[in-house]
Amino acid sequence: MRRRLLRATLALLAVLVLAAGGLSWLALASLPRLSGEITVPGLERPVRIVRDAAAVPHVEAETADDAWFAMGFLHGQDRLWQMEFHRLLARGRLAEVLGPAALPYDRFFRMLGLARHAQAAAAGLSPEARRGLEAYSHGVNAAIARYGRILPPEFLILRHAPEPWQPADSILFQKLMALDLSLNWREELLRARLARRLSTEQLRDLWPGSAPDTPVTLAALAGLPLERLAAALPEAPPPGLGSNVWVVDGTRTTSGKPLLANDPHLGLQMPGHWYLAHLEAPGLSVIGATLPSLPFVVLGRNRDIAWGFTNTGSDTQDLFIERVDPDDPDRYLTPDGSEPFRKRIETIGVRGQEPVVLTVRETRHGPVISDLVPAAAEAVGTGYVLALAWTQLRDDDTTMAAGFALDRATDWPSFVAAAELYQGAQQNMAYADRTGLIGMISPGLVPIRRSGDGSMPVPGWTGAYDWQGTIPADRLPREAAPARGLLVNANNRLVDGDYPYLLTRDWESPLRAERLEALLRNARGLDADRFAAIQLDIASxxxxxxxxxxxxxxxxxxxxxxxxxxxxxxxxRMAVDRxxxxxxxxxxxxxxxxxxxxxxxxxxxxxxxxxxxxxxxxxxxxxxxxxxxxxxxxxxxxxxxxxxxxxxxxxxxxxxxxxxxxxRWGEAHPAVMAHTPFEESRLLRRLFSLVFPIGGDSSTVNVAHHGTTRPELPFGAVAAASYRATYDLADPDGGGRWVAATGQSGHPLSPHYRDQAELWRQGRYLAMTMRQDRYRQDAIGVLVLRPSDSPPDG
Structure with a gap:
């Protein structure tokens, strides 16, 4: 119903805008400027931005803060709608733009309160992170100011204008990414629903090797509206989120130096998740994949080290069954007696309708998610509610500092120090450096439970399952200089039974990791070509x-x-033509x-x-x-x-x-690069979305997890490698290869909206370089940003 309503709303909006005329001219007028000079407030000194033949920007700045400013300006130029959509989503403000169809998302995110926690984290930033995020925000706002009233097409169609960007918005986006990569609470809810129907033995069968050892409180679960809660939740991220990463030392390569490969698997979309960039400033020389909304390179290399991520899948979320005080419905029971629910009122604006008022209750464990169910008072009458505990629902967060520090790390100790600042969804961070060292560390906040394994909702009133802090950073898994000269992770089990802490019961299937091990175990004489062939492997x-x-x-x-x-x-082999x-x-x-x-x-x-x-x-x-x-x-x-x-x-x-x-597998299994939200409009998807055949499946190294993307495409690919890169530490000037799944631009009329998609589909790469003579060759534009005397907006 929500999808039909959204499609109808978008179709009506599209017709109205097209009928008004002038859309093509306005859209073309909103294409970003790539050459010349622009005067902007907020810069210290001039910045030169050279866009190479693939429209990848190479930023030449005289200070690091100016480089972060330029990154904000570039993201604002090329990906403003993408940034704005994510900000509206995480703040629970989508219905203001998309109408009542977006209310389930807004209710959910207002309940989580991510925006409140991001704002609090912004107040506690380290000086370096604060300067970097402020410079980045000034750059985004300078790009918004350059647009004026002629904004990118999505803004024109939806008749919406962005507010100024703030440092808290970048922190908020990081928490949104952590939510996409932290799905245990949904699995807990599913287990709880199944526990009402199946025997304990059947539950163990459904999750072999990770059977829950937490007792099921069926009496309390029986009083909770679990089915209606599941129906009230917004759509989950697509299946198949994960990554591959592997790194070998010089004993296995032709050059005698390490090679590292990484391909993060995310939901397919237009524009793509990643934005390729290179930043040069005193004390900063880094190249790789950035995420619009964050200033730093997330995956990549500098002149000394290279790194890549895979998601660990650790359990950072728990559902607590809270017992309502039988004498006072405004209170709940704790080991120390009765406490009042913390309450806040959220007013959600709805386009074309009256605002919706949501009362959010919180317990000592977290927000009461069962209140998402309409007529939630019925749940109170049963005596129980369901609260969500999650490591991201806290006000101290040093993840931004980690991002800036990773870009500047020069060796294993500085890399580890940077990684230990990371507090998002736990990641496996693979490492290689020019001295020949390789390693892997798995930072992030993972709770230590007093008892239980986090696999099922647990009683909150006893205190028996409460968290007792998080695993100390120096006790999280790490390894350096492995004897066999190889480290591999494909979201598979990270530790054995001797590890003293619980990371999760729900490890990803080892199928991809088994294939990578088979390809790499005895491999010698490896080079970039062989690494690329492994990334493109489609053996199932x-x-x-x-x-x-x-x-x-x-x-x-x-x-x-x-x-x-x-x-x-x-x-x-999951080949397209068979x-x-x-x-x-x-x-x-x-x-x-x-x-x-x-x-x-x-x-x-x-x-x-x-x-x-x-x-x-x-x-x-x-x-x-x-x-x-x-x-x-x-x-x-x-x-x-x-x-x-x-x-x-x-x-x-x-x-x-x-x-x-x-x-043909490719015909039935196309990559559906879906634009949000215009994929829901048959009229608009022709311009904004992209569909083409690909191979692979959920178990191939070249992942392409399928699901129903459109009614006529029951096997369409919903998640795949959103970025592929190999990093060669033999070349300090950025030796390596990279390609994103779509293109640099988020503007559908730009020639760089989808120009990397064909390279990505064919398994081809762009050359990665930090050498000025190489990236200036065949450059498509040189843009100089000059400082003005006026103060920056925002």
Whole structure:
């Protein structure tokens, strides 16, 4: 319903704007200036910005603060709508622009209160971080001022103008990213919902190897509106978020110096997540991928070191069941007696409607998320509410200082010192330097629980499951100079059973890591070409694992016999030009539904997904799941496989025609680079979104996790490598390769809105360089920013 309403609203807005005329002229007039001179307030000294042939800016500044200013100006020039949308989202103000369809998002983010915590963190910034964020904000505001009334197309269509950028907005964006990478609380909520329906043994089967050891408080859960709460939550981030990173020392390379590769996997979108940039100033020489809203290079290298991230997936969130004081509904019970709920009133503006007033309650653990349910007083009447504890809901946050320090780090000690300032969603930070050292450290705030494992909602009134601080920074996982000269992480398990702290029960599947280990374990003589080939690998470890069960299916007729013969000969590569990848993906989806949709009932859509560890557990150790509990017969896993094949072939015939030999994985599995919010408008998506075929699946090194992106694309890719880079420490001038998934510009009429997408699709790269003679060659523009005497805006 929300999507239909949003589509209708956007379509109406588009028609109104187009009818008014002049849109094309206004849109072209809002393209940023790339050459010449501009006078701006807030600079100390002139800054030169050279845009190379791919529109990547190379900033030449005389002070670091001026470099951060220039970065803000560039982000404001090229990605202003992207920044504004994220700010509106995280502040809970989307409905002001998009109308009532955005209210679930606004309610959720007002409940979280991220903006309040970001503002408090801004007040406690270190002097260096404060200067950098203030300079960056002045640069963004200088770009906004240059636009005047002729803003980028999204602002014109939606009739919206941005407010001045503030340092707190950058901190807020970092917390928004941390939320996307911290999904445990949703898994806890799902477990709680399933606990009402399934046995303890069945719950253990669903999460093999990470079975919850926390007792389930069913009596309290029974009193909570969990299903309505799940329905009231905004849409979750797409599945498949993660990354690959690996680093080798000089004993494994042709140059004798380390090589590092990194490709973060994020939801596909237009414009892309990353903005490539190079910054030069005294004491600062760094190149890599930036995130619009943050001034520093997040992933990249300087002249001494290189680094890359993967998400650890540590459990930094817990749901606490709070008991309401039976004598006073405005209070709740704690180990020390009754305490009042902290309350705040949030007024949410709604375009075209009266404002919505939301009362947010908080406990000592965090905000009461069950109040998101309409008529939440019903939950109070049961005597229980549900509160969210999360490491990001705090007022002290040094993550911005970490970002600035990483860009300036020169060796392992300074890199570790910078990493220990990072307090966002825990990351595995791989490292390499010119001396030959490689390493990895996993910083971030991870709670220490008095008891329990964070896998299920727990009683909050006893204190038994309360947090007792966070894991000390010097006790978080780290390794330097590994004996085998290789470190790999693909979001897989990071520590063994001897590690004294709990990071999470819900580790990512090891399938990608297993493939990387197989490719790298005995590899020698590695170079940038070999690293690129590994990043582009589309061999499916999911197919390696599960294809034998498909081949064991009893075919129904000649067509299925021919299909099984083709599958037996298949090389298990998820190639765009073959039918076998599509047949395997469709069969696996149908098998999952045949196996456990009967037990899960209405909760199956919430649980469904790739979940290879559960499926492998079923087929090897728990075949009881293959029996359909709705029939008197006892079905086997082989029968389920055959049924899944029948259903998959019938489904694919419906979508792709009668001749299975003409089906193509790329046609069914395109990358859908969806613009927010104009993907929801059929009229506007033609200009703002981008769709093209790609290979890969959730288990390939070259990840392309599929899901239903549009009704006609049930296998469309929703998450993939948003950025690919290899860093060669043999070259101090930025030796390496990089490519982003879309382009530098966020303006749909710019030639650089999507120009990297074809390179990315083909597995090609741009050359990374910090050498002036190289990036000035074939430059498309040189822009000089000169300081003015007037004070900066904002």
């Amino acid at each position: 470890t999911l197919a390696d694992t599960f294809l034998p069960w498909l081949l064991a299916a009893e075919p129904a007729g000649a067509e299925e016999r021919a299909i099984l013969a083709a599958m037996a000969a298949w090389d298990r 039918p076998e990848p599509l047949l395997f993906a469709a069969w696996y989806e149908e098998l999952a539904e045949v196996v456990h949709a009967d037990e899960l009932g209405p909760l199956f859509p919430a649980f469904r997904g790739i979940r290879p560890e559960f499926m492998r557990h079923v087929l090897t150790e728990a075949p009881r799941w293959c029996d359909d509990v709705r029939t008197p017969a006892m079905e086997t896993c082989q029968q389920d496989s055959a049924q899944a094949l029948h259903r998959a072939v019938a489904r694919l015939h419906e979508y792709y025609g009668p001749n299975w030999r003409r089906w």
